[in-house]
Amino acid sequence: MGDHSHGSPENSGTVAKADDVAQDRFPDPGLPPHRPRLADRDPRAAKRHERQVALLFTISIIGTLFFFVAYFVLGRLGEMTFAELRVQNAALGLGTAFAMLGIGVGIVHWAKTLMPDHELMEMRHEIRSEEDRQDAVEIIDTVIEESGIKRRPLIRNTLIGAIALAPIPAIFMFRDLDRTGNTASQMIDSLRHTMWDKGVRLTRDPSGTPIKASDVQIGSAFHVIPEGLNEAEHPLNEKAKAVVLLMRMDPAEMQISEGRETWNVDGIVAYSKICTHVGCPIALYEQHTHHLLCPCHQSTFDLTQECKVIFGPAGHALPQLPITVDSEGYLVAQSDFHEPVGPSYWERG
Amino acid sequence: MATNEYQASTATGRIANFVDSRVGASGIVKEFGRKIFPDHWSFMFGEVAMYTFVLLLLSGTFLTFFFDPSMAHVTYNGSYVPMKGIGMSTAMASTMEISFDVRGGLFMRQVHHWSALLFVASLSVHMLRVFFTGAFRRPRELNWVVGGVLLIMGLAAGFTGYSLPDDLLSGNGLRIIDGVMKALPIVGTYLSMFFFGGEFPGDTVIPRLYSLHIMIVPAIIILLIVIHLFMVVTHKHTQYPGPGRTNDNVVGFPVGPVYAAKAGGFFFIVFGIVALIAGLFQINPVWNYGPYDPSPVSAGTQPDWYIGFVDGALRLMPGVLGNFSFEWIIPFPWGDNTLVLSVLLPALVPAGALFAVMFAWPWIERWVTKDDREHHLLDRPRNAPFRTAMGVAGVIFYSVMWAAASSDLIATHFHVALNDVTYWLRALFFLGPILGFWLTRRICLSLQRKDREIVLHGREAGIIQMSPEGGFSEKHEEIDVYKRYLLTNYVDRQYIPAQPDAAGHVSGSEKRRAALSKFFFEDRVAPVTPSELEAAHASHGHHEVEGDKQDSITK
Numbered sequence: 001m002g003d004h005s006h007g008s009p010e011n012s013g014t015v016a017k018a019d020d021v022a023q024d025r026f027p028d029p030g031l032p033p034h035r036p037r038l039a040d041r042d043p044r045a046a047k048r049h050e051r052q053v054a055l056l057f058t059i060s061i062i063g064t065l066f067f068f069v070a071y072f073v074l075g076r077l078g079e080m081t082f083a084e085l086r087v088q089n090a091a092l093g094l095g096t097a098f099a100m101l102g103i104g105v106g107i108v109h110w111a112k113t114l115m116p117d118h119e120l121m122e123m124r125h126e127i128r129s130e131e132d133r134q135d136a137v138e139i140i141d142t143v144i145e146e147s148g149i150k151r152r153p154l155i156r157n158t159l160i161g162a163i164a165l166a167p168i169p170a171i172f173m174f175r176d177l178d179r180t181g182n183t184a185s186q187m188i189d190s191l192r193h194t195m196w197d198k199g200v201r202l203t204r205d206p207s208g209t210p211i212k213a214s215d216v217q218i219g220s221a222f223h224v225i226p227e228g229l230n231e232a233e234h235p236l237n238e239k240a241k242a243v244v245l246l247m248r249m250d251p252a253e254m255q256i257s258e259g260r261e262t263w264n265v266d267g268i269v270a271y272s273k274i275c276t277h278v279g280c281p282i283a284l285y286e287q288h289t290h291h292l293l294c295p296c297h298q299s300t301f302d303l304t305q306e307c308k309v310i311f312g313p314a315g316h317a318l319p320q321l322p323i324t325v326d327s328e329g330y331l332v333a334q335s336d337f338h339e340p341v342g343p344s345y346w347e348r349g
Numbered sequence: 350m351a352t353n354e355y356q357a358s359t360a361t362g363r364i365a366n367f368v369d370s371r372v373g374a375s376g377i378v379k380e381f382g383r384k385i386f387p388d389h390w391s392f393m394f395g396e397v398a399m400y401t402f403v404l405l406l407l408s409g410t411f412l413t414f415f416f417d418p419s420m421a422h423v424t425y426n427g428s429y430v431p432m433k434g435i436g437m438s439t440a441m442a443s444t445m446e447i448s449f450d451v452r453g454g455l456f457m458r459q460v461h462h463w464s465a466l467l468f469v470a471s472l473s474v475h476m477l478r479v480f481f482t483g484a485f486r487r488p489r490e491l492n493w494v495v496g497g498v499l500l501i502m503g504l505a506a507g508f509t510g511y512s513l514p515d516d517l518l519s520g521n522g523l524r525i526i527d528g529v530m531k532a533l534p535i536v537g538t539y540l541s542m543f544f545f546g547g548e549f550p551g552d553t554v555i556p557r558l559y560s561l562h563i564m565i566v567p568a569i570i571i572l573l574i575v576i577h578l579f580m581v582v583t584h585k586h587t588q589y590p591g592p593g594r595t596n597d598n599v600v601g602f603p604v605g606p607v608y609a610a611k612a613g614g615f616f617f618i619v620f621g622i623v624a625l626i627a628g629l630f631q632i633n634p635v636w637n638y639g640p641y642d643p644s645p646v647s648a649g650t651q652p653d654w655y656i657g658f659v660d661g662a663l664r665l666m667p668g669v670l671g672n673f674s675f676e677w678i679i680p681f682p683w684g685d686n687t688l689v690l691s692v693l694l695p696a697l698v699p700a701g702a703l704f705a706v707m708f709a710w711p712w713i714e715r716w717v718t719k720d721d722r723e724h725h726l727l728d729r730p731r732n733a734p735f736r737t738a739m740g741v742a743g744v745i746f747y748s749v750m751w752a753a754a755s756s757d758l759i760a761t762h763f764h765v766a767l768n769d770v771t772y773w774l775r776a777l778f779f780l781g782p783i784l785g786f787w788l789t790r791r792i793c794l795s796l797q798r799k800d801r802e803i804v805l806h807g808r809e810a811g812i813i814q815m816s817p818e819g820g821f822s823e824k825h826e827e828i829d830v831y832k833r834y835l836l837t838n839y840v841d842r843q844y845i846p847a848q849p850d851a852a853g854h855v856s857g858s859e860k861r862r863a864a865l866s867k868f869f870f871e872d873r874v875a876p877v878t879p880s881e882l883e884a885a886h887a888s889h890g891h892h893e894v895e896g897d898k899q900d901s902i903t904k
Contacts, residue, residue, distance in 0.1 A: 024878040024879060025837065025838065025879070026830075026833060026837050026838065027834075028593065029593075029830040029831055029834055030592060030593045032593070071453060075453070077450065077452060079428075080449075082429070085455065089455050089459070090629055092453055092628060093624050093626075093628010094625070096620075096624035096628070097621045097622070097624040097625035097628065100617045100618070100620040100624060101617065101618060101621030101625075103614070103617040104615060104617030104620070105614070106614070107611075107613060107614030108614040108618065110610060110614075111607050111610035112611075115606050115610060117602075120385050120600070120601070120603055121593070122385040123597060123598050124585050124596075124597055124598060124599060127583065127584065127723075174543065177543040177546060178546060180546075180547040180548075182542075187538065187539065187542045190548055191538065191548075223644060223645075225644070234548075237547070237549070237550065237551060239642070240549050240550060241548075243643060274643070277668060278525045278527070278528025278532075278663065278692060279524045279549070280525065281521075281643060281644050281645065281646045283646045283647075284648060296521065296525065296646065298767060299668065309668050312668060313664060313692070313695070315668040315676035315689065315691040315692075316668075316674060342528070343528035343689075344676050344689040344691075345531040345537055345538045345541075345687065345689070346531075346534050346535055346537055346687055346688070347686065349684060349685035349686060349687060
């Protein structure tokens with residue numbers, strides 16, 4: 001297959017072109033004869049095209065004027081209803097569209113019907129001539145020789161060392177991208193804690209009103225935040241970890257593992273609302289199957305089996321929040337979660 | 350002396366002469382004024398990408414005049430009544446202000462968003478065109494790589510921009526990014542803390558994304574576009590094969606006036622179409638989503654289309670199989686660490702593999718075919734069945750993941766179980782590319798046989814003839830020389846068995862190359878040669894020279 005391997009990455013000799021290969025082939029008949037267009041033969045057709053192009057440009061002018069009408073007449077700042085805004089938006093779009101399409105279609109129509117449509121031919125040139133390559137090599141050799149970088153390895157090696165080290169401070173400069181001033185271990189630690197603690201009341205999201213155990217009927221579900229969240233220093237950061245789903249089901253339907261017997265109140269259970277996959281809120285609760293579904297990637301958790309993953313990409317069960325009732329009958333947390341909430345990470349263990 | 354220096358006679362001429370005598374514009378005009386560009390509709394996609402990028406710069410600059418990326422908490426008090434009194438970030442509030450209290454602001458937002466979707470779409474289609482026609486071959490391999498980096502930067506621009514309004518949808522997108530970052534072993538947690546300036550969502554990420562979105566990313570894109578176009582000029586454009594078009598020439602229209610008019614006019618057409626879409630079709634109505642809050646989310650959330658394939662891969666991955674969890678807890682001496690394979694595998698591997706093969710393909714093809722010649726004539730996709738089949742396999746691989754990003758919508762629209770959709774897509778993820786490869790190659794080979802058939806026996810004339818014996822047959826007309834040249838003039842790639850090196854030894858990598866070469870080129874259809882055509886004419890029998898006979902390996 002000699003004729004396939006002219007030139008190789010190593011071989012800087014002449015570059016083979018694809019049709020150098022002589023084979024039993026049909027000869028190239030050359031460009032097909034030019035077919036004249038209507039406008040090439042008939043001056044009346046050419047005149048007609050000219051008028052069409054002018055009409056398209058006129059449409060563009062009308063489009064621009066229409067834009068001004070849409071901007072000034074339809075648009076009254078600060079006093080428009082939503083419906084009026086939509087009308088104005090559509091009018092601005094139509095005005096711009098006609099203004100632009102008029103010009104664009106006009107020019108293309110002009111080029112296609114009135115400008116010459118004879119195809120022309122031009123030869124390709126060599127991307128790099130062998131002569132240039134030799135000259136370039138010579139120049140580079142001279143430059144290297146004159147700089148003396150090859151003859152003086154001490155200079156070369158210290159320069160390499162200096163250049164290798166110099167960018168490293170630029171990387172360290174980014175250490176303070178973390179604005180909390182936390183040390184590495186504090187960062188890791190922060191993921192293990194939420195606002196929940198012994199005696200913190202479960203309150204409704206977003207109003208923050210506390211929930212009585214008697215309010216929670218079988219089959220109902222509450223979106224819950226810890227009491228005092230709205231007054232926290234970084235409410236969104238706290239909320240991103242602390243949101244909880246509260247549901248009540250028949251205690252007979254629940255499988256309870258050892259050590260969690262006291263975590264529910266007569267079948268009222270609280271689970272982290274943050275998906276253990278990549279952290280979307282698990283917003284969907286299917287009452288009759290007791291399944292929780294994450295709308296982002298469809299991880300499905302079974303409430304009867306302590307929110308074990310039964311479908312989808314999540315890798316572990318939702319953390320359960322141990323709850324109890326305080327003296328006034330309000331639901332409160334027994335403690336923080338016993339494991340980190342949300343997506344898994346390297347240090348989670 | 351100055352007396353015989355050129356004097357222009359018109360005002361325009363004098364201005365032109367002033368500029369020319371100071372910057373030497375004559376040379377540029379001479380080089381480009383009548384430069385020839387081949388014409389084909391499929392060369393438009395790259396132009397669409399460039400023009401939508403110009404629209405992005407124009408509309409984006411307008412938006413920066415009004416947008417405030419701060420995450421400081423404010424209470425909305427603008428014109429959109431249903432949101433009055435709701436707390437949100439300044440970024441969200443200023444997005445609302447652009448939409449409702451800046452005349453034409455909503456239009457500009459929609460132009461910007463639609464242009465972004467079209468930009469990535471046209472980049473992608475342009476790359477498919479380049480791939481399927483073999484335009485990436487020597488000397489254009491580096492420009493293929495530049496194009497691939499442009500596509501990645503397009504995705505980066507899209508994602509950083511998507512997050513800026515800080516609405517519920519984009520906040521959930523950032524939440525997913527946070528989850529994926531945290532899954533990275535060893536560095537993940539710190540990366541996330543650095544990115545968000547502390548714990549998610551923090552109050553610094555939007556301004557940071559804004560700097561990336563309006564400075565670094567577009568600057569890189571502009572630089573890459575310049576390099577890309579510079580190389581296009583250096584290489585001259587490829588052209589489709591056909592009579593009169595050779596590897597040594599360029600046949601087409603001169604820049605002035607025809608090509609400049611068509612390409613320039615096309616910018617206005619693209620602008621007009623984007624304006625039409627932006628005027629009539631609502632996109633990203635942040636006022637319906639509300640501000641970001643970690644607790645609510647709406648069902649049927651979808652990312653912008655170009656991020657879909659990664660999101661879909663995340664959905665396809667099973668987190669647990671039976672009692673086996675893909676979160677691998679590794680017991681190290683210092684304690685347990687978690688390798689979150691359920692996130693890492695789908696987030697990194699499919700996209701990584703897709704881009705790795707894409708970038709490496711010019712070199713893979715050169716290695717397998719041992720073809721290092723310059724190619725300025727494109728392949729018709731059917732004439733490179735192996736490549737076309739690989740491309741289709743890649744497209745199917747991508748599309749299955751992309752479809753998976755809408756698995757919930759597929760389930761609700763077609764009234765099927767969500768779990769079944771996922772199971773089917775999981776199967777298709779592995780089988781789809783294989784089926785696609787096989788089917789595409791068969792179709793390409795059949796089309797090539799059809800071409801042979803047309804050259805050897807002519808085209809069907811649509812005229813039914815009755816023979817003296819009373820039999821009916823359709824008359825076939827011989828095709829003209831131009832058509833025949835198009836159908837017979839292509840690179841006939843063949844299986845190249847393992848070649849010994851200079852020492853007479855056949856290396857392992859050469860054997861692997863030969864195996865791949867056999868896999869690609871074992872089945873092939875050779876172009877009709879003049880002698881075959883002569884034989885067909887002489888015998889006038891229909892089955893003397895059949896396409897299938899050419900399938901055997903000929904060396």
